[in-house]
Structures are given as C-alpha cells and as structure tokens.
Amino acid sequence: MKAVGVLGSPRKRGNTALLLERTLEVLGRDMETELIPLADYNIKPCTSCLACVETAECIIKDDMTEIYQKLMEATAIVLASPSYFGSVTAQMKTFMDRTWPLRNGKLKNKVGGSIVVGRRYVENTLVTLNTFLLRHGVILGHRGVLGYAFEKGEITNDREAFETAHGLGERIQELAYFVNRSDEQRKERITH
Numbered sequence: 312m313k314a315v316g317v318l319g320s321p322r323k324r325g326n327t328a329l330l331l332e333r334t335l336e337v338l339g340r341d342m343e344t345e346l347i348p349l350a351d352y353n354i355k356p357c358t359s360c361l362a363c364v365e366t367a368e369c370i371i372k373d374d375m376t377e378i379y380q381k382l383m384e385a386t387a388i389v390l391a392s393p394s395y396f397g398s399v400t401a402q403m404k405t406f407m408d409r410t411w412p413l414r415n416g417k418l419k420n421k422v423g424g425s426i427v428v429g430r431r432y433v434e435n436t437l438v439t440l441n442t443f444l445l446r447h448g449v450i451l452g453h454r455g456v457l458g459y460a461f462e463k464g465e466i467t468n469d470r471e472a473f474e475t476a477h478g479l480g481e482r483i484q485e486l487a488y489f490v491n492r493s494d495e496q497r498k499e500r501i502t503h
Contacts, residue, residue, distance in 0.1 A: 312386040312487055314338040317378075318348045319392035319403025326466035327428045330458050330476045331391035334426065337480025338387065342487070347378060349402040354378075356405050363412040375409045382413065386491060387422045387483045388449060394429030394436035407443050419448030422486045424479045428458040428466060450490065452482040 316335045320327040328348075335344045352374035362370045369375065382388060392403040399407070410418075425440035427433045437455045444451060456479050458472035466472060 312342040312491060313384060314342045314344045314387035314389065314483065314487075315381050315385040316344065316346045316389045316391060317403075317406065318346060318350075319390070319400045319406065320348075321350045321400065321402060322393075322463065323348055323350065325393070325428075325463055326458060326460040327391045327393050327426065329464075329466050330426045330428060330456055330472055331389060333473055333476040334389055334391075334424070334456070334480040334483075337477055338389075338484055341484055342386065345381065347381060349406055352378065354402075354405050354409060357408040357411065367412055367415070369409060369412045371409070375406070378406070379410075379413065382410070382418060385421060386487045387452075388418070388444070389424050389426065389479070389483070390440045390444065391426035391428075392436060392440060394427050394433040397432055397435045399436055399439055403440075410447065413447065416448055420490055421447075421449050422452050422483050422490060423449040424451060424453045424483055425455040426458070426476060426479070427455065428460055428472075430459065430461045433457055433459075450486060452486045453479045455479070 316331045354375045392399040423444045427436045456475045458466050458469050460466035
C-alpha cells in the first residue's frame, strides 16, 4: 500500500508541510509514503479544451503527467493546503483542476483526508479539499485537520492540530487496510 501527500503550499518547510509530514509519518508505519510538493512541479492551468472528455487524457504535457501516475498508484491520498483568502492556494487549485482526466472513478475507493492551516476562517478551505476528494469517489477517513498559524513554524504551538494530524494518519491506515482486503477478510474482521 502507498500513501501520497499532496502539499499545496509554496513553502516546503512551512506550517502546512509540518502537519502533512506528521500524517505521513503515521502512515509510513504500514505504507510506503511520498510527499508531492506542488511548488516543485511545473503544472500549467487547465485550458478547458475538453480534450480529456473524449480521450480521458490531458493534452497538456507537463509535470502533472507524473502526478497522475502517482495518484493512480496510491492507496491513500492526503491533500494539504494553507488557506489563502478562505480557499486553497493557486498551486493546489491548479492541481485540482488538472485532475479532470481522472474523473469517472479513476480514484474511486482510495482513502483520503485533508489538512488546512491558516490564521482563522479556514473551514471553507477544508470543505473545498474534502469536496474535491468526494467528487473523485475517494473515501474520506476523517473530517480533516484544521491548524491555526500564520508565521512560519507557529503551527508547533497548535498541539491539537498535531494530534488531529496523527489521528488522520491512523484512521486512513485503518480504512485503507479494510478497503484493500478481500471480501472474506473484511467479513472476518467485522465478525470478530
């Protein structure tokens, strides 16, 4: 099993990255993990050409091609974004828009969760990430993680956010185990 963490922050070692790393650390106990820092990738915005509607592939050839493969191979997907003006970052929004070729069930039954960090009023950002995952048929393992911070490193003062990020990792692990077992193994676990 493999978990990917998609980091929408332009800061590689910022507050959002710290919470995502906490979740990936927990997931790393039983899964291979990979951090995808979107700021390191050249991803062009969707042009709404609709070619993917016909071909199920994006005609834009950039680093998103590599990310498509990582998402398809993953058992679990964790999205993490700072809240900018009550929504996701430009990096995260561009990534989200470019997943249109993966619609129609290509991410169905993967297990996922979301992490958001901001000063306040960040709930809408969490709803945006969770809605995106649900639209792709991803099973949400948790309501999500809300961290409150602004200055770099300030998130270390939000103990609850780190505990919740830990809990997100544990819940995703549990669900991924359950979803990826045979019907017989699931029945056995339920009856015991």
